[in-house]
Amino acid sequence: MATILDVAREAGVGVGTVSRVINGRERVAPATRARVLEVIDRLAYAPNQSARSLSMGRTDAICVLVPFLTSASVNARLQGVVEAFRSSGREVTLRVADTPEQRDQAIAAIVGGSKPAGLIVISLPLSEITIAELRAAEVSTVAIDVALPGVPSVTVDDVAGGKLATKYLLDRGHRAIGFIGDDDEQGLGFRSSTNRRLGYLQAMADLGLGARPEYIKTGPFGREVAHRLTRELLSLENRPTAIFAASDTQAFGVLESVAAQGLAVPEDVSVVGFDDVELAPYVGLTSVRQPLFESGKLGAAALLDLLDGAEVDDVPLSLTIVERSTVSDR
Amino acid sequence: MATILDVAREAGVGVGTVSRVINGRERVAPATRARVLEVIDRLAYAPNQSARSLSMGRTDAICVLVPFLTSASVNARLQGVVEAFRSSGREVTLRVADTPEQRDQAIAAIVGGSKPAGLIVISLPLSEITIAELRAAEVSTVAIDVALPGVPSVTVDDVAGGKLATKYLLDRGHRAIGFIGDDDEQGLGFRSSTNRRLGYLQAMADLGLGARPEYIKTGPFGREVAHRLTRELLSLENRPTAIFAASDTQAFGVLESVAAQGLAVPEDVSVVGFDDVELAPYVGLTSVRQPLFESGKLGAAALLDLLDGAEVDDVPLSLTIVERSTVSDR
DNA sequence: CGATCGACTGGAACCGCTTCCAGAACGGAT
DNA sequence: ATCCGTTCTGGAAGCGGTTCCAGTCGATCG
Known part of the structure; x- marks a missing residue:
C-alpha cells in the first residue's frame, strides 16, 4: 500500500x-x-482514511440514523438513500435507535466520536439541543419524513394526508368513519399518526361532523395491535362503515380483523391505509401514497448538495390517493 | 474531548x-x-477511533456486503444482522455491489482501505482469490446464503429445497410441473436458482419423469420477467398443471400472469414459491420457507464469536414447506 | 538595478492512539 | 549484601495524513 x-x-x-x-x-x-x-x-x-480522519478530526462517511429497520416505510426510504450514495463511493454506516437511550447514545457517538461528514435522519424526531450539537460538530444533516428545525427536511404533510384519506371516504358517502392509529409508547416523539388523525378530525369537522371518541382507537404500533383495536371498533353498537388506518401496516391488521369477524371488505367495512408500501397492491389496499424510495433518494441528493456547500431548501413531497379495492360507496 | x-x-x-x-x-x-x-x-x-485505526492499521467496524437491498430476502437477512449487532455498539457499514465491478471495487476498498474487523457477505459468491485476500488482510468473514470455501457459512440446501417443493407437487398428483427461475445475467455467480432447479429435476427423475425442456423457463431475476415466462409456459399445448418458482418474487409474477390469462389458482394451475418472504402469507402463497431474519442473526453471532477467537462451524439451516392456498390436488 | 510581491513549494509539527524497549521496583535465592 | 528474575511502568517512535510557516524564484515596480 x-x-x-x-x-x-x-x-x-x-x-x-x-x-x-x-x-x-x-x-x-x-x-x-x-x-x-x-x-x-x-x-x-x-x-488512508484513518490518517485523514485523525488529522482532520472528522470522517468522510455518511451516517444514516433510523428508528428501526423492520418498518416497511423506513426500509424503503433507506433503500433510496443507499441507492443515491452508491455512485458517490462514500462509506455509509447504519445506526438503529429504537429507544430514546439508543438515540442519545447514537448522537453522542456521532458528535463525539466518528464525526461523519453527513447525517441522514429517517423518521426520527430530534430535539433542538441535539440539532445544535450536530451543528456545533459540523455534521451536515438532512431529515427524511420528519421536520427538524433548521435542517433541510424531505417531508409530506401528514395532516393534509389524513384529510385526503378521510375526505375520500366522506365523498363516497361514509359518515361513520373510524380511525386506528398508534401512540408513541417509546417516547421517540413520532408525530405521523397524530397528524394524520388531526387531518381526519379536520375533514370531519369541515362537514360539521363532530369527533366521536369511541371511533378513535390508538395503541402501540403494529399489525397485531391494529387487529385488536379493530375488533373493539367493530363490536360497537353503531360500528363504523369505514376505517382509516394511520399506516398500511396497521391497515393490514384491520383487514385481517374484519375478515376474522366474518365481515367483508369493502361490502361491510371500507378501509384506507397510508404509505402505499410494497405489499399494498398485492392486498388491493386503497391507500394514501407517498413516495418512499424517492424520499430517500431526494434526501441523499440534498445532503450531497449540502456537502458541496450549496444552499438546500426543504423538499415537500405530495400525497395522492391510490384507489384499489378496499373501499366501496355507501 | x-x-x-x-x-x-x-x-x-x-x-x-x-x-x-x-x-x-x-x-x-x-x-x-x-x-x-x-x-x-x-x-x-x-x-478516538480514527487514531486507533491509524495506529493499528484496521477498523473496529463491521462491513455488510450485499448484492442489492431491494430484494426482500436479502433485506430480511440484513435486518437480522443489524439486529444482532445492535447491542455490540459496533459501527456497521453497508456496501452494495450489484455488478462484478462494484463487487471487486468493494473488496478492494475493504482489504486495501477501511480494513474492517469483520465482514458479512450476504448472498454474494466470492472467488477463492478474493477470499484469500480477505484472509491475508485478516478480515474475519462470515457468509450468509452462500457457501464460501474456508469461510463459516450460514446456508440452506437449495437442491434439497427444490426437491422438497417439487415432491410436494408430485405427491399431490401433479406430473406436468413447470419451473420458472433466473439466470445470472449480472455474472455475479448466483447459484440458488440453478440449485433449486437441480432439486426439481432430481425429484422428477426419482419418479422416473424425464426433464421436459419446454417446461423450464429462465430469464433475468424479477417479477415482470417471471410474468412473461409464465405466459409462455401457459401457452404450451400441454400446459403444466403446476409451477415451481425459484423465489417468491418470481412466484408473485407467476400468480399475476396466471390471473392475466384468465386462469385460476389453484384450480387451473398450482404454484409453489421459495423463501417465504413477508408478503407470502398475504397472498396465500404456498412456499418453501427458509429462516431469513434468523439467518442474519446467526451469521452476525458467528462473526462475533469469530472475533472473540472462537472456532466457528458452518451453520446449516433447515427448510420446510408452508402450505397455503396456491396448490390443489390433481 | 534593487526592492517588493505573489505564486509555488518543502517539510516540520501535529492529530491520538498502540507498541516496543528499557528501566524501576521488589522479592527470593545464593 | 548481592544478584537475578518478575512484574509493572514510562515514554519514544511510528501510523499517514493536513496545515502552517518559511523560503525560493521570477516578474513587476519605482
Whole structure:
C-alpha cells in the first residue's frame, strides 16, 4: 500500500504538495500537479482514511440514523438513500435507535466520536439541543419524513394526508368513519399518526361532523395491535362503515380483523391505509401514497448538495390517493 | 474531548499504561488499573477511533456486503444482522455491489482501505482469490446464503429445497410441473436458482419423469420477467398443471400472469414459491420457507464469536414447506 | 538595478492512539 | 549484601495524513 510519502518521493515533491493536489483546493503549478497525478495513478495510491480522519478530526462517511429497520416505510426510504450514495463511493454506516437511550447514545457517538461528514435522519424526531450539537460538530444533516428545525427536511404533510384519506371516504358517502392509529409508547416523539388523525378530525369537522371518541382507537404500533383495536371498533353498537388506518401496516391488521369477524371488505367495512408500501397492491389496499424510495433518494441528493456547500431548501413531497379495492360507496 | 494523554496525566501514569488498561490484555497492577478506570470514568473518556485505526492499521467496524437491498430476502437477512449487532455498539457499514465491478471495487476498498474487523457477505459468491485476500488482510468473514470455501457459512440446501417443493407437487398428483427461475445475467455467480432447479429435476427423475425442456423457463431475476415466462409456459399445448418458482418474487409474477390469462389458482394451475418472504402469507402463497431474519442473526453471532477467537462451524439451516392456498390436488 | 510581491513549494509539527524497549521496583535465592 | 528474575511502568517512535510557516524564484515596480 503506497503512502503519501512514496508518492512525494517518486514525484520529487514534498508531501505538502501531494496533499494539495489530492484535495485540490489550493493552487499548485499545472506541471507539478500533472506529475503528481501521474505518480498517484501509477502507484494506485489511495489516501488512508484513518490518517485523514485523525488529522482532520472528522470522517468522510455518511451516517444514516433510523428508528428501526423492520418498518416497511423506513426500509424503503433507506433503500433510496443507499441507492443515491452508491455512485458517490462514500462509506455509509447504519445506526438503529429504537429507544430514546439508543438515540442519545447514537448522537453522542456521532458528535463525539466518528464525526461523519453527513447525517441522514429517517423518521426520527430530534430535539433542538441535539440539532445544535450536530451543528456545533459540523455534521451536515438532512431529515427524511420528519421536520427538524433548521435542517433541510424531505417531508409530506401528514395532516393534509389524513384529510385526503378521510375526505375520500366522506365523498363516497361514509359518515361513520373510524380511525386506528398508534401512540408513541417509546417516547421517540413520532408525530405521523397524530397528524394524520388531526387531518381526519379536520375533514370531519369541515362537514360539521363532530369527533366521536369511541371511533378513535390508538395503541402501540403494529399489525397485531391494529387487529385488536379493530375488533373493539367493530363490536360497537353503531360500528363504523369505514376505517382509516394511520399506516398500511396497521391497515393490514384491520383487514385481517374484519375478515376474522366474518365481515367483508369493502361490502361491510371500507378501509384506507397510508404509505402505499410494497405489499399494498398485492392486498388491493386503497391507500394514501407517498413516495418512499424517492424520499430517500431526494434526501441523499440534498445532503450531497449540502456537502458541496450549496444552499438546500426543504423538499415537500405530495400525497395522492391510490384507489384499489378496499373501499366501496355507501 | 479528553485524550489518552489527559487521562494519563490525571491518573499520574504514562499513556502506555492507560492504553494497556483500555485494551486489557496486558498485565497492569490492580491498584493502577483501578485508578485509571476511575479517571476514565470521571473524564468520560472515549478513545478516538480514527487514531486507533491509524495506529493499528484496521477498523473496529463491521462491513455488510450485499448484492442489492431491494430484494426482500436479502433485506430480511440484513435486518437480522443489524439486529444482532445492535447491542455490540459496533459501527456497521453497508456496501452494495450489484455488478462484478462494484463487487471487486468493494473488496478492494475493504482489504486495501477501511480494513474492517469483520465482514458479512450476504448472498454474494466470492472467488477463492478474493477470499484469500480477505484472509491475508485478516478480515474475519462470515457468509450468509452462500457457501464460501474456508469461510463459516450460514446456508440452506437449495437442491434439497427444490426437491422438497417439487415432491410436494408430485405427491399431490401433479406430473406436468413447470419451473420458472433466473439466470445470472449480472455474472455475479448466483447459484440458488440453478440449485433449486437441480432439486426439481432430481425429484422428477426419482419418479422416473424425464426433464421436459419446454417446461423450464429462465430469464433475468424479477417479477415482470417471471410474468412473461409464465405466459409462455401457459401457452404450451400441454400446459403444466403446476409451477415451481425459484423465489417468491418470481412466484408473485407467476400468480399475476396466471390471473392475466384468465386462469385460476389453484384450480387451473398450482404454484409453489421459495423463501417465504413477508408478503407470502398475504397472498396465500404456498412456499418453501427458509429462516431469513434468523439467518442474519446467526451469521452476525458467528462473526462475533469469530472475533472473540472462537472456532466457528458452518451453520446449516433447515427448510420446510408452508402450505397455503396456491396448490390443489390433481 | 534593487526592492517588493505573489505564486509555488518543502517539510516540520501535529492529530491520538498502540507498541516496543528499557528501566524501576521488589522479592527470593545464593 | 548481592544478584537475578518478575512484574509493572514510562515514554519514544511510528501510523499517514493536513496545515502552517518559511523560503525560493521570477516578474513587476519605482
